[in-house]
Amino acid sequence: MNTRIRSSLTSKQLAQLAAHQVNNLHPDGEKIEPADLSTAAPQALSRLEHCFSHIGNKYFFDGQQAIFDHLHGDQYAMWLYFLASELHESGGPTSICKKLFLLNKTLHGCDIFYEVKLPSVFLLVHPLGTVLGRGHYADFLLVYQRCGVGSNHDAYPTLGEHVSLRPGSSVLGRCSVGNNCAIATESLLLDQELPPDSVYIGNPRDHLIRPKSAKESIWRT
Known part of the structure; x- marks a missing residue:
């Protein structure tokens, strides 16, 4: 997808x-x-463009090009992650990376450390209270509010595509989540393998797994 992002700011x-x-x-x-x-910002904007180009929502992609509005909270949260991540990966000062991380946490209530490697295509939907830790992530990751990805006894999850x-x-x-899976509202998956094309509902003591066929309609693939 060779597009140029239409950004509210350069x-x-x-x-x-x-x-x-x-x-x-x-x-x-x-x-x-x-x-x-200044070095990290253009590359971070390029990463944002690639990400937004795969989101089938008029506020992210208008059918011709990706769109970024710095006054759109979800988009700005994603931008700050990309900026801090890019600065870190390019060898920028740790103190500035930390401050960008804390700025994102302050403005949007989400905890996504700059060393966490989110996939190139993901979407945060009003992510208040969301914590994304050092798991292994794949493209087309959709995350809502109050979500958590983290460790148990120093083991971290692995998430497939379209989760x-x-x-x-x-x-x-120690979770392994297959491709095209969903973790239902208020559910906890703990140290468990979830096969592809599944919806997990519940918690370790009381849960069920239902089949999932269609992928989320928000994605442009």
Whole structure:
């Protein structure tokens, strides 16, 4: 998909905005400058474009090109993750990466550390209270509010492609989630293998697994 993103701000303006927000949030005497983000910002915007180009929603893709609005909360949360991740991967200062992570946590209530490797295509849907830890993720990951992915006894989950985490769901520990699976609202998958094309409902003590055929309609593949 060779598109160019239509962004409400240029990468330079986005770097200026993030630097200003970080400095207001952390007036610790170590002020960051927009130039500190200028190398990472264009590549982060390119990663955002690739991601948004696969989302079949008019606020993300208009049929011709990807769209980014810095005043759209879900989109800005995804942008800040990409920016912090790109800065980290390019060898940027750890202190700035941490501040971008905390800015995202403050603005959007989501905890996605810059070292966590989210897939190239994912979607956060009003992700208040969501924590995405150091699991193994694959493309077309759909995550709603109050979701959790994390460890149990130092073991982390592996999620396949086209996995959706519904509101309040969690995947913890030594889990292997197959392709085209959904974790139902308020459900907990713990140290368990979930076969492809499944919907998991419940918790370790009381759960059921139902078949799932169609993929989520939000994706452009």
